[in-house]
Amino acid sequence: MRQNRIRKMERFRARGDEPYKRKFERTHAIGEVRAAFEALEKQAGPGEEVVVDAVLAGRIVARRVQGKSTFMDLRDESGKIQVFMGEKQVGPESYACLDDLDIGDFIGVSGKVHRTRRGEITLFASQWTILTKSLRPSAEKWHGLTDVETRYRKRYLDLVANPEVMDTFKKRIFMIQTLREWLLERGFLEVETPMLHPIPGGATARPFITHHNAYDRDFYLRIAPELYLKRLVVGGFEKVFEINRNFRNEGVDTRHNPEFTMMELYEAWQDYLGLMDETEEMLHHVISRTVGGEEFVYQGMTISVKRPWRRIRLYDAIREYAGIDLELTRDRDEAARMAERIGVEIDSTMGYGKIVDAVMSEKVQPHLVQPTFLYDYPIELSPLAKRKPDNPALTERFQPFIGCLEVGNAFSELNDPLDQRARFEAQAALRAAGDDEAQYLDEDFLFALEIGMPPTAGLGIGIDRLAMLCTDSASIREVILFPQLRTL
RNA sequence: GGACGGGUAGCUCAGCAGGUAGAGCAUCGGACUUUUAAUCCGGUGGCCGCGGGUUCGAGUCCCGCCCCGUUCACCA
Numbered sequence: 001m002r003q004n005r006i007r008k009m010e011r012f013r014a015r016g017d018e019p020y021k022r023k024f025e026r027t028h029a030i031g032e033v034r035a036a037f038e039a040l041e042k043q044a045g046p047g048e049e050v051v052v053d054a055v056l057a058g059r060i061v062a063r064r065v066q067g068k069s070t071f072m073d074l075r076d077e078s079g080k081i082q083v084f085m086g087e088k089q090v091g092p093e094s095y096a097c098l099d100d101l102d103i104g105d106f107i108g109v110s111g112k113v114h115r116t117r118r119g120e121i122t123l124f125a126s127q128w129t130i131l132t133k134s135l136r137p138s139a140e141k142w143h144g145l146t147d148v149e150t151r152y153r154k155r156y157l158d159l160v161a162n163p164e165v166m167d168t169f170k171k172r173i174f175m176i177q178t179l180r181e182w183l184l185e186r187g188f189l190e191v192e193t194p195m196l197h198p199i200p201g202g203a204t205a206r207p208f209i210t211h212h213n214a215y216d217r218d219f220y221l222r223i224a225p226e227l228y229l230k231r232l233v234v235g236g237f238e239k240v241f242e243i244n245r246n247f248r249n250e251g252v253d254t255r256h257n258p259e260f261t262m263m264e265l266y267e268a269w270q271d272y273l274g275l276m277d278e279t280e281e282m283l284h285h286v287i288s289r290t291v292g293g294e295e296f297v298y299q300g301m302t303i304s305v306k307r308p309w310r311r312i313r314l315y316d317a318i319r320e321y322a323g324i325d326l327e328l329t330r331d332r333d334e335a336a337r338m339a340e341r342i343g344v345e346i347d348s349t350m351g352y353g354k355i356v357d358a359v360m361s362e363k364v365q366p367h368l369v370q371p372t373f374l375y376d377y378p379i380e381l382s383p384l385a386k387r388k389p390d391n392p393a394l395t396e397r398f399q400p401f402i403g404c405l406e407v408g409n410a411f412s413e414l415n416d417p418l419d420q421r422a423r424f425e426a427q428a429a430l431r432a433a434g435d436d437e438a439q440y441l442d443e444d445f446l447f448a449l450e451i452g453m454p455p456t457a458g459l460g461i462g463i464d465r466l467a468m469l470c471t472d473s474a475s476i477r478e479v480i481l482f483p484q485l486r487t488l
Numbered sequence: 489g490g491a492c493g494g495g496u497a498g499c500u501c502a503g504c505a506g507g508u509a510g511a512g513c514a515u516c517g518g519a520c521u522u523u524u525a526a527u528c529c530g531g532u533g534g535c536c537g538c539g540g541g542u543u544c545g546a547g548u549c550c551c552g553c554c555c556c557g558u559u560c561a562c563c564a
C-alpha cells in the first residue's frame with residue numbers, strides 16, 4: 001500500500017507538480033468559511049442564493065467517487081467541509097489526476113461555497129493542488145482508532161482519526177490559560193525554577209536520578225518546586241506561581257503519570273484560610289469557564305462547583321464517614337487498631353500519619369463527589385506546614401477534592417527555621433528507618449528560612465487531574481499528549 | 489510486583505472441537521456528474537505479539553517471555 005502511494009507521489013513529480021509544497025495562501029480556515037457562509041445565509045432573503053469565494057487547505061478524510069464527479073471531506077484544525085469536484089468544473093486533465101490522491105493527503109482547493117440540494121455546505125472546486133502526499137493510511141473511517149496502546153504511543157494517529165481527542169486537549173489548553181490569566185490578573189508573577197535538583201525536596205516521593213557530566217554530580221528531577229519558590233519569597237517576591245512538570249518515580253495508574261503538571265503558588269501575608277477562599281474562587285472560575293457552566297458530569301457523577309464549597313475538618317470527615325475518632329489518640333498502635341477494626345489494612349511500617357491518611361483515602365475520599373475542602377491535617381503528614389497555634393499536633397493545611405479526586409494541597413507555610421529543622425530531622429529519622437519516601441534535609445533551604453520568610457500560604461494544584469475533571473476523562477493518559485509507556 | 493482481560497490484514501473485529509486464515513472498512517481494477525458509512529461487480533493483502541513444547545498437524549492445547557488495559561499494592 002505504501003509502495004502504491006509512493007508511485008502516486010512520483011507521478012505528481014513526473015508531471016512537474018511537487019507533492020510536498022511550501023507555503024499555501026488560504027482565504028479562510030474551514031471553520032471560518034462555514035461561519036461566514038452561515039452568517040450570510042441568515043441575512044439573505046428567502047430564495048436568495050448565497051455564495052462565498054474561498055481558497056481552503058486541509059487533509060482529505062473521506063472520498064466518494066462517482067465517475068465524473070467526486071466528493072471529498074476536507075479537514076483542517078478548525079473544522080470539516082465537503083468539497084465537490086466535477087470533471088467539467090476542474091477540467092478533464094486535472095480531474096484525471098484525482099486518481100493519485102488518497103485519504104490522508106493534504107490539498108489546497110479554490111472555488112465557491114454553496115449548499116448542495118441535500119443541504120450540505122460544500123466547496124464547489126474550480127482548481128485543486130496537492131500540498132502533501134501521505135504515504136501511509138491512518139485509520140478506518142467508521143470506528144476510527146480505538147486501540148489504546150496505539151492511541152498513546154502514536155498520538156498523532158489518535159488526533160487524526162479521533163477529532164474529539166483534539167477537543168479534549170484544547171479544553172486542557174484553555175483551562176491552563178484561564179488559570180494563568182486568573183493568577184496574572186491578581187498580581188501573581190510567573191516564575192521558572194530548576195528542574196534539576198541537587199536535593200529533591202518539597203514533597204514525599206521517590207525521585208528520578210540523573211547525572212551531570214561536567215560537574216560529575218548526580219542530580220534529581222524535581223519532585224516539587226516548593227522549596228525554590230519559597231526561596232523566592234525569602235528574596236522578596238510576594239506573589240509567585242509556576243506551572244510546570246514534576247517527576248516522581250512511582251507506580252503508574254489511571255491517576256498517576258511519572259511526569260505530571262503542577263501549578264504551585266505562594267502568597268506572602270496570607271494564611272491557609274484566606275487561601276482556601278482564593279482557591280475556591282479560582283477553581284470555580286477555571287472549571288466553570290472550561291466546562292461552560294457551574295455543573296458538569298464526571299464519570300457519571302453530576303458535580304456542581306456552585307459556591308460556597310463544603311469545608312470539613314479531616315478528623316470530622318473521618319468521624320462522619322469512617323465512624324471512628326482518630327483525634328482521640330496520637331498513639332500509632334491504637335490508631336492502627338481503630339483503622340483495622342473498620343477494615344483498613346495497616347502494616348507495621350506505617351506511622352500515625354500514614355494510618356490517618358490510609359483511613360482518609362479509603363473511607364472518606366470516595367464520598368467527596370461535590371467540591372470539598374478537608375482541613376487541619378496531623379503534623380506527621382505535613383512536614384512543611386505551620387502548626388495550629390491552639391493544637392501543635394495539627395497543621396494549617398487543606399486539600400480540595402472534586403469528583404473523589406484530590407486536586408490540590410495547601411498550607412500556611414512553616415517559616416520557623418528551627419521548627420522546620422526539627423521536622424526535617426524527624427523525616428531523616430524515618431528515612432534511616434527505611435522509609436525511602438521521607439523528605440531530605442535541605443541545609444540551604446533552612447539557611448534561607450533563617451534569613452526570614454514572611455508569613456506565607458502556598459497551594460499546589462494537580463493540573464492533569466483538573467483536566468480529567470473538565471474533560472470527563474477516566475484516565476490521566478487521556479489528558480497528557482504523550483503519556484509515559486514502557487519503551488518497546 | 490499480584491489478580492483478571494487482551495495482542496489475528498493498514499483500521500475495527502470474528503475464528504478456539506487442533507485439520508490449508510475470515511468479514512467489514514481501507515486499498516487495487518471496472519461502472520457511475522449530487523454523494524455524505526455512496527452503491528454495484530471483481531481482485532490484492534497475514535512471522536495469528538515473541539520463543540519453546542505436545543502432536544502426523546497448533547492462531548487454537550501446555551510452558552516461558554514481551555507489550556497494553558483494568559484493578560490491588562505504593563503515590564499526587
